[in-house]
Amino acid sequence: MLTTAQERKISLLSDTILYDEAVTLMRRISPLPTSQIMGLLNNTRVSSYGQLYAYIIHQRDRNWQDSKQGTKVFYTELEKVLSQMRKKRAIEEFRLLTPGLNSQQANLEADEVMAALSREFIQHLVAENNLRAELQRAQAPAQRNRR
Amino acid sequence: MSTDQKTLDYDMKVTREVSRQAEVFYDEAVKLGDHAARAFGGSKEHRSQMTGLETIANSTFKTTDVFDYVKKQTARHREWQQTDAQSGAPNESFGERLLKQLQGEFTGKADGIAKRLGVGNTTDEDKQERRHIHLLLMRVFIRQMVVQYEYAASFGNTRRRG
Numbered sequence: 001m002l003t004t005a006q007e008r009k010i011s012l013l014s015d016t017i018l019y020d021e022a023v024t025l026m027r028r029i030s031p032l033p034t035s036q037i038m039g040l041l042n043n044t045r046v047s048s049y050g051q052l053y054a055y056i057i058h059q060r061d062r063n064w065q066d067s068k069q070g071t072k073v074f075y076t077e078l079e080k081v082l083s084q085m086r087k088k089r090a091i092e093e094f095r096l097l098t099p100g101l102n103s104q105q106a107n108l109e110a111d112e113v114m115a116a117l118s119r120e121f122i123q124h125l126v127a128e129n130n131l132r133a134e135l136q137r138a139q140a141p142a143q144r145n146r147r
Numbered sequence: 148m149s150t151d152q153k154t155l156d157y158d159m160k161v162t163r164e165v166s167r168q169a170e171v172f173y174d175e176a177v178k179l180g181d182h183a184a185r186a187f188g189g190s191k192e193h194r195s196q197m198t199g200l201e202t203i204a205n206s207t208f209k210t211t212d213v214f215d216y217v218k219k220q221t222a223r224h225r226e227w228q229q230t231d232a233q234s235g236a237p238n239e240s241f242g243e244r245l246l247k248q249l250q251g252e253f254t255g256k257a258d259g260i261a262k263r264l265g266v267g268n269t270t271d272e273d274k275q276e277r278r279h280i281h282l283l284l285m286r287v288f289i290r291q292m293v294v295q296y297e298y299a300a301s302f303g304n305t306r307r308r309g
Contacts, residue, residue: 011209012271015278019211034222127215130222131242138228 002112006096010113013094014120022124025077030070031133037074041126049115053082081121086114157264161280164260169287172252176288178234179245180295186229186241189300193226197293204289210249210281213289217246245292249285257281 002010043055060075090096096113097106187193203216221227221242228240236244257280258268266280267273 008275009271012274012278015209015211016274019214123215124211127218127222131218134222134228 002116006113007116009094009096010116010120013117014124018117018121019124021081022121023128025081026125026128026132029073029077031129031136032071032074034130034133036071037126037129040122044115044119044122047115049111049118052115052118053079056082078122078125082114082118085117085121086110090114090117160264161260161283164263165280165283165287168256168260168284169291172248172256172284172288173291175248175252176291177295179241179248180292181299182229182231182234182241182244183292183296184299185231185233187226187296187300194297194300196220196224196226197296201289201293204282204286208282210278210285213282213285214246214250217242217249221246248288253281253284253288256284260284 040055040059043052047055056075056079060072060079062072064072090110090113094117096117097109101109183197187196200213200216200220204213207213217227221240227242230237230240234244239247257277260280261268261273261277266276268277
């Protein structure tokens with residue numbers, strides 16, 4: 001279970017770092033239809049980090065049709081962000097893990113920390129995605145009318 | 148001076164700074180409240196969206212929870228996407244205007260207050276305090292905006308105050 005200090009730190013990181021990074025990521029790639037991304041958000045609420053990560057890998061490696069390559073790009077980028085966070089940033093940059101734990105304890109703690117970090121990151125990602133998808137959809141008729 | 152007294156003094160200074168800023172951005176809150184009234188009207192369902200925003204702002208400790216809520220509502224509801232020909236930014240939807248105000252404007256204002264109060268920007272405690280100030284500014288702004296929305300929507304009066 002996360003300590004109060006860890007929860008406070010994750011909440012701060014969510015506001016000061018993860019939000020901006022989620023917005024920046026969504027600006028680099030095309031938004032997904034809202035329906036396609038809600039499964040991801042639901043997974044952050046009910047799954048362990050291991051299960052969530054497996055879901056992301058599964059989505060990334062699916063044989064997507066050409067018209068849905070954007071989904072593959074999205075999950076590829078998300079997997080990169082989370083694996084970097086798990087291997088390096090949670091320890092060195094965010095300093096969220098307790099020093100001196102044995103490897104089994106450290107892995108358990110890292111998974112709990114990552115579950116919380118990814119929940120925050122994905123919440124920001126989904127909010128930005130849905131806003132951009134809707135704005136794009138709303139602009140499309142206007143652009144068609146101008147042609 | 149005791150630690151309690153120092154904390155009390157500091158809290159008073161924060162309250163005074165936030166109140167001062169509230170005077171400065173009051174007109175903008177009124178404009179957005181009017182925009183909301185024109186976009187939403189006064190039905191019960193729409194009123195609950197505005198009070199929902201206020202509840203989120205008052206109950207969370209994270210500024211980004213409010214940003215995400217505004218984005219979610221803007222993506223989901225047509226009213227949040229309504230532009231307002233009478234506003235100074237006729238191409239911007241209500242949601243976009245609100246987000247711009249809460250994110251952009253208030254980050255600078257919170258930093259200004261923090262600087263005046265001698266709050267740094269390096270330790271986690273400093274950053275926690277800066278976002279606390281940011282959150283206080285947002286809460287006041289949203290309260291002002293929702294009050295104006297209620298007023299304008301109740302009377303079907305969306306004219307600017309005289």
